[in-house]
Amino acid sequence: MTAPEIKARAAELGFDLCGIAPAGDFKELGFLREWLERGYAGEMSYLARSAERRADVRAVVPSATSVICLGTIYNTDRPYSTEMSDRSAALIARYAWGDDYHDVIQQRMDALVAWMRERAGLDFEARAYVDTGPVQERVYAQYAGLGWIGKNTCVINPELGSWLFLSEIICNLRLEPDVPALDQCGTCTLCLDSCPTGAIVAPYVVDATRCLSYLTIELKGAIPIEHRESIGNHAYGCDVCQEVCPWNAQPADADAPDSPWLPRATFDGRSIAELWRTPDVELRASLKKSAMTRAGVRRLRRNVAVCAGASGDANALSALREVDEPTCDDPMVAEHIHWALELADG
């Protein structure tokens, strides 16, 4: 079984990119240690716990020789948040709009591994991950030629841009590796200049504790007061550093009607007020099997309350005063509602 055969099958299964990286020592793998020591991981303690394994895929699969890296475009034909001047809109990062990518992509990878096993006619080791394993996915993707790690730290493909989910199959097959992708950021600094919180503290370095994606998704408890106003109308995640990137300027392909990445109705183009007025049961049903499921209704409400306060939108603030759903009484959510109303009242 050859690398071109695997790539052809990956394309049939719906992957947009497929490349092979050797299971080697790459200098970028070493940056994780320093990043952790600087405290940039915040509460994401699982990163430190698994740092040793994240340093090399051979700590995960000792016999590993190749990493089959896969990229899946999740962009849909909807405007970027940076094109929308309406501060009353509830912004949700586009990766989270549709079905849970962990499930969709894991199924495609399982099908690819099953095909490889049948084709190889011999047993081999293979471990497939999509954002689920102790692997520095961007580094392997870069060495597999899928794209370069940009100054915003996202993997950017020169033809397709960076709206890509990354996943990989670590295996002990000897496959022809691809040529690593070359950095094409040049003198551009648009992502650093546009980040709402200055989280890109230097080119190629994101301090997660300041990133809106961390503050609105990863943080389980209260959002630190000093970061609340900079959240603006970002209700879940953030896309700004990718939206301003010139490599994402090309229009999205027309949406396939059966695309798993299309937004769910509850979250599609909603205002902060509309989202707040959505009953808990409806929010819960819409989060099911979506990428947003892990945050749950409680954390979503926490974020939307902050958006109401930070945006100062009158309809959103009225909604905050009027709606009384069970999760509004949760002490953590209630504290964020209180903060928003106090800010509005000056």
Ligand code: B12
């Ligand atoms: C933790 C994590 C986060 C954290 C930290 C992000 C970060 N930049 O590190 C938070 C919660 C903030 C986050 C946010 C997002 N994430 Co995230 N996240 C991860 C996760 C689980 C681990 C990443 C990690 O190891 N970070 C630690 C640091 C050290 O890594 P890094 O920034 O990637 O750093 C590399 C570069 O800086 C590189 N480097 C290259 N050249 C140079 C030069 C110098 C001088 C230096 C110092 C470094 C350097 O070295 C590092 C090597 O690891 C991965 C999945 C995985 N297992 O890999 C997904 C992943 C990176 N996330 C992903 C996505 C989609 C997002 C968001 C876009 C979601 C959103 N819209 O809200 C944002 C993007 C924010 C951003 N600009 O990074 C995708 C990225 C796909 C892509 N095209 O790159 C991944 C790969 C998940 C997936 N399987 O698709 N994420």
Ligand code: SF4
């Ligand atoms: S996702 Fe948003 S907050 Fe995070 S680094 Fe990019 S622009 Fe900054």
Ligand code: SF4
């Ligand atoms: S915005 Fe510019 S500097 Fe940032 S990742 Fe894109 S090309 Fe690189």
